[in-house]
Amino acid sequence: MAIEVPENVVVTKLDELASWCRKNSLWPMPFATACCGIELMATGASKHDLARFGAEVFRFSPRQCDLMIVAGRVVMKMLPVLQRIWQQMHEPKWCISMGACASTGGVFDTYAVVQGIDRFIPVDMYIPGCPPRPEQLIQAIIDLQDKIQREGTIRGAEFELASRQAPKRALVELPTYGRSAAMIGPGR
């Protein structure tokens, strides 16, 4: 039996409605630790105008954010801070790893620099480049919006699903990275 729908009524799913609301109002947490942060600022400024994509409200309080943009290298002393801030952000939340350093350590293959934040916190989007252009960051945000629209559910079930998947991240140490963490003992 067909139901007649008036012209000014749109039919959708609650999940999609929730995703649509979320994706168009991302509040980034600027975790800018190095030179990539400059491009992050440029992206937020008037020339590139992140407001066109609904993500212009940078907040320095993690409680008010739902998108962490890690822009720059993260060193050993900073990683506990990064993790604490990530934990303080409310669900639903996403993470963009901006630039070669945040994604892999970049050229800083040294004792103090963490070789990719994805070893220690979940990452949704990687941006290559050193530093990436603002256009690349905008593209990543658009792609993330796509991802949120595709996967988002009103109860956040997409995160539960992700947790059940086997961890894909490269947690296994490469043999060239010195001896294992077991030598250092517990803690850091």
Place this chain on the structure above:
Amino acid sequence: MLDALKTRLGDAALSEFRGQSRAIVPRDDLASTMQWLKDDQGFDLLVDVTCVDYLSYRDAEHRFGLVYLLANTATNERLTIRVYLDEPDLAVPSMCDLWCGANWLEREVFDMFGIEFRGHPNLKRILMPEAFVAHPLRKDYPLQGRGERHNFPVLTREQA
């Protein structure tokens, strides 16, 4: 100034390179020499304290060379003081009483090379995390570390 230094330390300890004077001071004379340089020779500014690890350096006789860069702001003279140290005794007197600026400089040298500055008011790591055990700028420490940079808890989606 150079003549006074020559009579005090002897000819062999002094050298010059492109107009820069350098002097090698034995560790036991360091405190008195520095006091003398500051009070009588007018070196009122300690520009930097740093260190060189001569491990596997060709013709090197000592493991560490501790370097003090001094300046006389009245006459614009500059002087490099070098102290050679060997393991296991890596202790030198702290210069914090003479130049307050030595505080953080000596902490950095301690952090990176493990030189012990006796009499320093607050000798703890300045750059590396406090739980760190090694001295990373020593030449026998691997460039990529011993895995410390991977030694953190992993946060997953469900934990956060």
